[in-house]
Amino acid sequence: MATISENPKLVTVFGGSGFVGRYVILALTRRGYRVRVACRNPNKAVHVLTLGNMGQVHAVQANVRYRWSVDRAVEGADHVINLVGILHESGRQRFRTVHSEGALAVADAARAAGAGLTQASAIGADLESPSAYARTRAEGEKAALETVKGAVVIRSSIVFGPEDSFFNRFANMARFSPFLPLIGGGHTKFQPVYVGDVAEVYARSVDGTLKPGATYELGGPQVLTFRQCMEEMLEIIDRRRMLVTVPWPLARLIGSVAGILPNPPLTLDQVRQLERDNIVSDDAKARGLTLEGLGIARHSIHAILPTYLWTYRPTGQFTLPQA
Template identity: 65%
Template sequence: MTSVIKVPPLVTVFGGSGFLGRHVVRALAKRGYRVRVAVRNPNLAGHLQPLGNVGQIQAVQANLRVRWSVDRAVQGADHVVNLVGILFESGRQSFDAVQDFGARAVAEAARAEGATLTHVSAIGSGKESPADYARTKARGEQAVLETMPDAVIFRPSIMFGPEDGFFNRFAAMARLSPALPLIGGGHTKFQPVYVADVAEAIARSVEGKVEGGRIYELGGPETMTFKQCMEKMLEVIERKRMLVSVPWGMARLQGSLLGLLPNPLLTRDQVEMLRTDNVVSQAAEQEGRTFEALGIKPQAMDAILPSYLWQYRPAGQFTQPNAA
């Protein structure tokens, strides 16, 4: 009697080598999926291989600006996950090309292949936003739902975790600088969310456990101002630093100048984003489009931040608890 070997479903993950991507790949690999990671440079995705079994994770070249590479990356996939987004423009990597045109390209390729789709956007997306980032994110969402009405869209708040670009960046600044800037006084509200919780939501979507055709907003259990986030970070790394308010006008000027650098610390567009709170909307809570509807209890910052920010303490891992 001939036995039939059942091949696990294939999931193509665009942007799978990034901060969120590596957690999504890990969550999918643990569930037994075959994972095809579509990235611009597969040679820089070797760190993903240990997350799964031999041959389970494969990196392929794809660029959202090149449609045929998107189609090739999706070929044979049962589900497609699009995580690609940029915080600042660089050369041909513009907001329009990546977050609008790119989102539509992935959706059209998934539809042609008969695959289901999960798309990751961001809280704050809006067609009327003064920030190019937010407007193109909103147009990307619209393109996805126009192309695949049953797609699942997630909008996370600012994400934290071992490789994040938020707490790590400011903690690194605190090691060298006697003061940290508070853009606009630091009053902007965030709902920081643990990156692994967002990855779990995406994995459940791939499993078909999330209702499609809806936009879910994912925020952590705590709502904090930018200033409170800095105070929390300084408490964890056990350093005392001045928090200096930077008026909006000066911040825009700084963003315009710093935005000219290859990897800017701040851009004018990011300053515009900071003028709007980055928290889960009341509509999402009332309509059941949050973590609660997905059966996920998001983890608090106190449980996660010390696990990776210890490296910024005066004596690193050897710092005594509650040391001055």
């Protein structure tokens, strides 16, 4: 465990009970910071309370849709990290409410408390994007940078790790389905980035070693098409499945219909996102606003995926390679 200094910084992490959040908290506690996890249901954040020394991590109830709860969660904090985000809309969880208005509420609260701010976003965030997800992510970035002087924005490509919702989702699908869908032929490019590498950047933002007011773009060492991601995953789980192309028009139709389901497998907005590559920009590379620019050794999917996808092999970790 980390050695706690006499007066360690207090960091409030919104969305800290989620996939990326648990790794961010671990990176923070290892540096000796105190962490306040702000989430909608603290009872579901029990798993992060053991990521530090006794009392180093505690959870509070907060919802970015309710400003009073945001102010309460930020009170007394030295730094605020906003990881809150949704992949599809449902009920009162709307893209604009969470990504845009929620980000503004967190930024306002951080400014009032005199705290630093790190805002999570995603590669592809664009105020002019046809995707509501990408547009509102960009609006959240704008709110953070304009509200808190020296705020830092962190954009990530697809994040992978033991609890991810990308490789796990398709690996689980491969257990039962004889084929896997390739939206638009699977030509969209991704730059999968390991969650531990992402967490290190967030921790450095609290350390104060990142450039104030900068937007960082995080991607792993490999640029892969959607098809290549599926092929890599299938090789690791030792299964052979047909990869079936779903043309863009059909994908949009499926997304429009499936989008009304409580937990849709695909939405129209996600199809729109897939129409653009999801890789680190040349501008970010030139300015050193990347993992490589920060001197962080990037973990490849070859090194990490086998450590958790083995559970989807026909006989688990004891599966022998097929001839």
